[in-house]
Amino acid sequence: MSVHADALTRTYRRGSEDVHALLEVSLAIRPSAFAVVLGPSGSGKSTLLNLIGGIDRPTSGHLRVDGLELHAMSERQLDGYRRDYVGFVFQFNNLLPNLDALENVALPLVAQGRSWAQARAQAGAQLEALGLGSRVGHRPAELSGGEQQRVALARAVVSRPALVLADEPTGDLDLESAEIVLDLMSSLNRDLGVTFVIATHNPRLESRATQVIELTNGRMTPLTSRT
Amino acid sequence: MIHLALQDLRHDLLTFGFSVLGIGVLVFAFLLLIPLSLAITRIGEAGGLPQNLIIIEQDVLQPEQSRIAPSLAQDVSAILGDRLNRIDPVIFRIMRVEDHPIQLRGVAAESWVTTFRLRLLEGAWPSNSSEVVIGQLAAQGGGWRTGSEIRIYGQRFRVAGIADGPGTKTQTIWMSYSAASALFGPEKGAQLLVAHLQSSADPLTSRQDLESGLRSLGAEYDAYFEDALLREYGAALNDLRSLSLLTAVIAIAAVTLGSHNLAWLAAEERTRLLGILRAVGFDRRAVGGYLLFRAGVISVASYLLALAAAILFMRLGIGPNTLTIGGTQTALSLSPSMAVLGLLLACGATLTGTWLSVRHILSASPASLLGRGPGSSFA
Numbered sequence: 394m395s396v397h398a399d400a401l402t403r404t405y406r407r408g409s410e411d412v413h414a415l416l417e418v419s420l421a422i423r424p425s426a427f428a429v430v431l432g433p434s435g436s437g438k439s440t441l442l443n444l445i446g447g448i449d450r451p452t453s454g455h456l457r458v459d460g461l462e463l464h465a466m467s468e469r470q471l472d473g474y475r476r477d478y479v480g481f482v483f484q485f486n487n488l489l490p491n492l493d494a495l496e497n498v499a500l501p502l503v504a505q506g507r508s509w510a511q512a513r514a515q516a517g518a519q520l521e522a523l524g525l526g527s528r529v530g531h532r533p534a535e536l537s538g539g540e541q542q543r544v545a546l547a548r549a550v551v552s553r554p555a556l557v558l559a560d561e562p563t564g565d566l567d568l569e570s571a572e573i574v575l576d577l578m579s580s581l582n583r584d585l586g587v588t589f590v591i592a593t594h595n596p597r598l599e600s601r602a603t604q605v606i607e608l609t610n611g612r613m614t615p616l617t618s619r620t
Numbered sequence: 621m622i623h624l625a626l627q628d629l630r631h632d633l634l635t636f637g638f639s640v641l642g643i644g645v646l647v648f649a650f651l652l653l654i655p656l657s658l659a660i661t662r663i664g665e666a667g668g669l670p671q672n673l674i675i676i677e678q679d680v681l682q683p684e685q686s687r688i689a690p691s692l693a694q695d696v697s698a699i700l701g702d703r704l705n706r707i708d709p710v711i712f713r714i715m716r717v718e719d720h721p722i723q724l725r726g727v728a729a730e731s732w733v734t735t736f737r738l739r740l741l742e743g744a745w746p747s748n749s750s751e752v753v754i755g756q757l758a759a760q761g762g763g764w765r766t767g768s769e770i771r772i773y774g775q776r777f778r779v780a781g782i783a784d785g786p787g788t789k790t791q792t793i794w795m796s797y798s799a800a801s802a803l804f805g806p807e808k809g810a811q812l813l814v815a816h817l818q819s820s821a822d823p824l825t826s827r828q829d830l831e832s833g834l835r836s837l838g839a840e841y842d843a844y845f846e847d848a849l850l851r852e853y854g855a856a857l858n859d860l861r862s863l864s865l866l867t868a869v870i871a872i873a874a875v876t877l878g879s880h881n882l883a884w885l886a887a888e889e890r891t892r893l894l895g896i897l898r899a900v901g902f903d904r905r906a907v908g909g910y911l912l913f914r915a916g917v918i919s920v921a922s923y924l925l926a927l928a929a930a931i932l933f934m935r936l937g938i939g940p941n942t943l944t945i946g947g948t949q950t951a952l953s954l955s956p957s958m959a960v961l962g963l964l965l966a967c968g969a970t971l972t973g974t975w976l977s978v979r980h981i982l983s984a985s986p987a988s989l990l991g992r993g994p995g996s997s998f999a
Contacts, residue, residue, distance in 0.1 A: 443987045446899070448895075448898070448899055448985060448986035448987045448990070449985055449986075449987035450985070468904070469903065472898075472901070472902075472903035472904070473903075475898075475899060475900070475901050475986075476900075476901030476902075476903075477901075481899045481900065483896075483990075487896070489624075489893055489896065489897075490631075490893075491627045491628050491630075491631040491632070492624070492627055496623075496627070500897070500900050500901075500902075501900045501901050504897075504900055504901030504902045504906070505901065509623055548900065552901075
């Protein structure tokens with residue numbers, strides 16, 4: 394899935410002040426890319442992912458994902474876009490605490506209209522594929538941080554979205570757990586052709602990237618994106 | 621979403637329990653107040669309270685000296701209009717019957733039960749003009765029984781039965797108006813008029829209207845309540861009925877407000893959860909359905925708890941389950957239609973309160989639900 398942004402701006406109102414979280418950002422992410430968005434805190438990485446993921450709207454500019462004009466979509470159309478094309482991985486508090494791992498992973502499938510029984514079966518297979526077959530019945534509080542992120546990754550890819558957005562997916566993990574999660578992401582990208590856009594301030598991720606986008610103070614850093 | 625809501629409630633049993641208890645108490649109050657109000661209405665409709673205005677000639681010290689003009693009944697009917705149920709002329713005498721002081725009343729027999737609320741204690745109602753019924757005090761004072769012969773004003777009458785009305789304090793003999801008129805002579809006419817008001821009519825206002833209406837006609841009559849004490853009962857009863865209905869409405873309004881607050885708290889606590897649901901593909905309708913279904917489960921559980929408590933209270937006699945006013949007793953009961961009404965109102969109030977509180981959550985973008993403004997991460 395390709396992403397094209399043209400003069401993308403997102404401005405928040407904070408009191409009487411306008412805060413430009415993103416300003417005039419133009420970029421292109423190629424289909425099946427493993428794109429890493431680098432930048433310090435407050436650089437606009439999360440805002441960019443919000444806009445690409447359709448959970449927020451640009452103040453101005455154009456954003457096209459595989460021909461879908463996101464900036465012009467209605468709320469209902471954005472709901473459908475997220476449901477059918479996008480998977481999310483958050484940094485922490487990713488999972489619904491009252492559901493076990495299997496049910497958490499099944500959620501996107503239920504949102505697509507599948508029965509809980511069908512969704513559970515497919516979610517079980519996905520957890521098995523990510524090495525969590527023995528943890529299906531555990532609730533998030535009973536899982537380690539690394540396991541929680543793997544469950545979140547399973548949830549993000551279980552419905553086979555064309556695009557997975559991950560914001561600081563390893564930010565809360567120890568080194569070993571972080572490597573496991575990143576390996577899984579790389580293999581999913583490679584094996585399934587899923588486009589990954591990962592926001593991080595960890596430069597070590599750069600080595601795995603097929604494309605790097607750097608942001609500073611809401612603007613694209615010159616010479617990016619690199620491939 | 622149903623599964624998600626049930627899981628949510630199952631894993632937060634303490635909050636669920638307190639929510640059910642909080643709403644249940646209000647629904648319980650509603651389920652008791654509506655039967656109370658209906659019981660009070662039943663008492664009013666059963667004639668348990670006086671709705672009788674007695675019209676008597678002005679400045680007459682003894683009622684038997686009063687004279688009622690033949691056209692007065694028509695004037696009273698015109699003044700009271702549809703507030704009037706029935707109007708009866710009464711032949712009233714205080715006299716000695718076989719050496720016993722007796723209050724004799726001659727009234728149309730068809731008004732004895734409805735207007736004067738006579739209750740037959742023994743024997744039967746008179747079947748002809750030579751029969752009378754006597755009050756319990758008269759039976760005791762005169763030593764008369766059903767079937768006894770009594771000589772009244774020189775004429776013999778048979779006691780058909782013994783009957784009493786509420787608050788009877790005198791030895792009384794009742795006969796039909798025609799029998800009394802024939803006995804004392806039609807030219808003497810009636811001494812009193814008794815206006816029996818509809819149960820929906822306000823006695824105080826009716827009395828004021830009647831008095832001012834009669835004055836404007838130049839008629840010199842006074843209007844009294846049958847019994848001042850019972851009149852006050854009547855006023856209190858009307859107030860009680862209004863108050864219990866008002867309290868029932870307040871209880872339902874409190875269910876709405878309580879649900880609003882509970883749903884607001886639940887939604888605030890689950891803002892991130894709702895954001896995740898929106899992010900993974902659930903639309904607003906599905907998320908709204910989750911919140912409303914959750915509220916619906918709470919309302920149905922609250923209702924069942926309240927219904928069980930109300931049934932225990934009313935049917936098993938755990939609490940006071942009868943109402944006695946003015947000598948009339950009626951049981952508090954919860955009919956199926958009231959139970960269904962309670963369920964519909966409880967669910968309606970809960971869902972309304974929930975919807976009012978979660979509207980802003982449903983209209984928020986997933987990003988704001990996830991707390992993703994400038995400077996935030998996907999956290």
